[in-house]
Amino acid sequence: xxxxxxxxxxxxxxxxxxxxxxxxxxxxxxxxxxxxxxxxxxxxxxxxxxxxxxxxxxxxxxxxxxxxxxxxxxxxxxxxxxxxxxxxxxxxxxxxxxxxxxxxxxxxxxxxxxxxxxxxxxxxxxxxxxxxxxxxxxxxxxxxxxxxxxxxxxxxxxxxxxxxxxxxxxxxxxxxxxxxxxxxxxxxxxxxxx
Amino acid sequence: xxxxxxxxxxxxxxxxxxxxxxxxxxxxxxxxxxxxxxxxxxxxxxxxxxxxxxxxxxxxxxxxxxxxxxxxxxxxxxxxxxxxxxxxxxxxxxxxxxxxxxxxxxxxxxxxxxxxxxxxxxxxxxxxxxxxxxxxxxxxxxxxxxxxxxxxxxxxxxxxxxxxxxxxxxxxxxxxxxxxxxxxxxxxxxxxxx
DNA sequence: TTCTCCATGTAAGTAGTTACATGATTGG
DNA sequence: CCAATCATGTAACTACTTACATGGAGAA
Numbered sequence: 518x519x520x521x522x523x524x525x526x527x528x529x530x531x532x533x534x535x536x537x538x539x540x541x542x543x544x545x546x547x548x549x550x551x552x553x554x555x556x557x558x559x560x561x562x563x564x565x566x567x568x569x570x571x572x573x574x575x576x577x578x579x580x581x582x583x584x585x586x587x588x589x590x591x592x593x594x595x596x597x598x599x600x601x602x603x604x605x606x607x608x609x610x611x612x613x614x615x616x617x618x619x620x621x622x623x624x625x626x627x628x629x630x631x632x633x634x635x636x637x638x639x640x641x642x643x644x645x646x647x648x649x650x651x652x653x654x655x656x657x658x659x660x661x662x663x664x665x666x667x668x669x670x671x672x673x674x675x676x677x678x679x680x681x682x683x684x685x686x687x688x689x690x691x692x693x694x695x696x697x698x699x700x701x702x703x704x705x706x707x708x709x710x711x
Numbered sequence: 712x713x714x715x716x717x718x719x720x721x722x723x724x725x726x727x728x729x730x731x732x733x734x735x736x737x738x739x740x741x742x743x744x745x746x747x748x749x750x751x752x753x754x755x756x757x758x759x760x761x762x763x764x765x766x767x768x769x770x771x772x773x774x775x776x777x778x779x780x781x782x783x784x785x786x787x788x789x790x791x792x793x794x795x796x797x798x799x800x801x802x803x804x805x806x807x808x809x810x811x812x813x814x815x816x817x818x819x820x821x822x823x824x825x826x827x828x829x830x831x832x833x834x835x836x837x838x839x840x841x842x843x844x845x846x847x848x849x850x851x852x853x854x855x856x857x858x859x860x861x862x863x864x865x866x867x868x869x870x871x872x873x874x875x876x877x878x879x880x881x882x883x884x885x886x887x888x889x890x891x892x893x894x895x896x897x898x899x900x901x902x903x904x905x
Numbered sequence: 906t907t908c909t910c911c912a913t914g915t916a917a918g919t920a921g922t923t924a925c926a927t928g929a930t931t932g933g
Numbered sequence: 934c935c936a937a938t939c940a941t942g943t944a945a946c947t948a949c950t951t952a953c954a955t956g957g958a959g960a961a
């Protein structure tokens with residue numbers, strides 16, 4: 518879909534991957550170094566995306582080569598650091614990625630829910646323990662999400678409203694899991710039903 | 712954590728992975744062939760797990776070698792088929808996997824939400840289109856989940872209650888996403904706020 | 906006969922991870 | 934001076950995917 522023809526003197530884009538666009542988007546939002554990108558990911562999109570430190574630096578290299586960001590050495594004292602900023606081309610490439618219409622798959626991959634699904638293989642007491650663990654996990658996630666609400670609010674005040682939206686989705690859906698767990702626990706306690 | 716000491720004459724288990732346990736669990740629930748396992752995964756845990764056809768057969772091989780399932784040739788006419796059943800050892804191994812206490816990470820990985828997070832880079836109209844796409848996607852998932860409610864009900868009637876629970880979680884959390892989207896769309900239509 | 910479903914397989918590739926390694930700066 | 938944080942990198946691995954391939958069975 519991305520036409521990689523070389524209209525200018527730069528390298529043709531080598532089919533950027535989703536993690537590349539995450540890095541690009543974070544640079545756009547003001548993350549300057551690879552280290553800072555990692556931090557921002559942890560503080561914002563962590564509940565629906567992760568990126569390992571290892572893949573950030575090669576990604577920055579590709580983006581710079583493609584002219585989507587510019588990098589400049591910017592040491593802090595004697596500690597080396599490379600500071601990046603997005604270019605006009607980069608802004609356009611990001612918009613193009615965001616805008617493309619192709620269907621967006623939703624693929625969750627969670628061993629916790631898998632284990633819960635198979636919980637009938639356990640004695641009832643142990644199955645309920647597992648249920649508690651799953652509920653607790655979402656409660657923890659919920660707390661973590663509430664803790665970053667302030668940064669999403671700050672982003673909104675700067676004109677970026679969508680980080681707050683995705684945060685609210687995270688809150689909403691972990692709350693939904695907790696609700697289902699509690700509802701189920703109640704039903705288990707009073708088994709007057711069929 | 713899994714102690715792979717060989718107490719009997721069989722192969723020591725070569726550290727089974729999560730997909731292996733998914734296959735094992737599906738055999739326990741009555742899936743006989745690799746083909747049927749794939750089908751069952753699609754009809755039950757699909758919203759929080761996928762497995763590709765390719766990885767099922769090697770997995771069945773490992774499980775059989777480890778003595779967790781037994782396989783027998785069971786052709787349908789001249790079409791070959793291998794039918795599997797779980798063993799006592801397999802039941803125990805599954806229970807052990809389900810029961811272990813170690814923290815269960817929750818790692819979602821969804822480009823859709825990532826794109827929504829960065830949507831402020833788009834002109835407002837296009838950002839709202841993206842929001843609509845995300846909402847629609849959850850509505851579709853919701854419909855798909857409601858369509859498999861009958862099999863979860865059937866499982867419950869056979870004594871397996873947890874498939875219904877995880878299904879309700881899927882329903883709950885896609886509903887939560889839809890709710891947040893609609894709430895946000897309302898706010899965008901009437902921007903009387905700060 | 907043709908289409909859909911049943912049933913299994915191989916080969917090649919990429920995306921991503923964990924583990925390890927290094928060293929400077931800042932704050933207590 | 935010690936711990937936490939800042940900042941980047943390398944090497945080895947494993948999990949998983951896509952694409953391709955084959956062919957029988959049953960229904961229209």
